[in-house]
Structure formats: C-alpha cells, structure tokens
Amino acid sequence: CKLGSPLIRNRATIGGNICNGAVSADSAPSLVALDARLVLSSRCGHREVPIQEFYLGPSRVALQPKELLTSIVIPKKAQYWGSCYMKFSMREAMDISTLGCAVVCSLQDDGGIHSCAISLGTAGPTPLRCKSAEASLQGRRLSAPLLHEAGKLTVLDANPRTSWRASKEYRQYLIEELSMRAIRQAYQQAGGDYFD
Secondary structure, three states: OOOOOOOOOOOOOOOHHHOOOOOOOOOOHHHHOOOOOEEEOOEEEEEEHHHHHEEEEEOEEOOOOOOEEEEEEOOOOOOOEEEEEEEEEEOOOOOOOOOEEEEEEEEOOOOOOEEEEEEEOOOOOEEEEEEHHHHHHHOOOOOOHHHHHHHHHHHHHHHOOOOOOHHHHHHHHHHHHHHHHHHHHHHHHHOOOOOO
C-alpha cells in the first residue's frame, strides 16, 4: 500500500496526515489500532492524548491554539504479533481512501488470539475501532467461520455513509471484505495457523 501521492511523499509527514483531521488519512487507522498516544506541546508545556480522543469529528482535532504534535508514542507489543493495513481507493495514484482498515494482532503461546485491534478509516465521522469484532476473536484460533463472523461484526461496529466516493452499501461490503483480509494477514504474520 502506498501512503500519499508521489507528488507529496518526499514532503509529507505523519503528523500532518493526522493533524488535518481527515477521516481518510492513511496513517490514522494504523495508529488507532496500535493504541498510539500523541504528545502535544506548546509554551505552556506538554500533554499526552490517546489518538482516539484526538479526533473530535470530521476535520476536527483536539489541538489547542499554538500547540504542535511533537511525538507519537506507540506502546511496546507482545512477542508474537503481526499487523496489516489495507486501503481501497478508486485509482492507483493520487487518490484518497474510500476505505482503510488496520489490524494489529497478538497471539497467546498456544496460537490463540491474545488481542486483535481492528480500526477503520472513512467508515464513520472519525477513525474507529471495531470493539465487538475484536471481542469475538479473543482467545480463539482463527478459522474461516470465525473470520466471517468477525467480518460481519465489523460492519455492525462501523457507521459508513454515502458520499460522492461510495455508497453506504458499497462501503459496508468493503468493510467486511478488507477487515477479513487484514485480520487473516495480521494473524498469519504473528505466526498463527489459519484453518479453512
């Protein structure tokens, strides 16, 4: 997956991608799935904000006047973990995401899922986590029926709308399909065995 268009890749920053508040920002779902914390700094000092509290609504973030994003803190992950980000857009070059899906998966010693964070971009007014889908996976080994169950739950967790880029129904299809692909890839990257 390519983040940003070729014209801006050498100039753009992850901070700029986050701070503009766009729900289609490619870095947002990954940082939400990673439980990132943002360090916001001004002359008055520093404060740390969980990324999910940073997004207040479409194009609105929790930056105060004269504040800058100075650091992104990502908690250390368990020994057995994998991640995946998938983006769907209508064109290859210079197109913002119609839907983005990030998954971070960690495994127990027996191969069961210890935790699985699923985050979506452009599926609601802010980047969001799919809590019921995540809960359905915890403690279980990934199989085709479980993967389909989780995919359907991601649709229920999301709140997509129709826009000029895609209808609500098309986004719901993308949410289910991309989340299943990303969950499987993150699980296998963590070292899990997938059963059809």
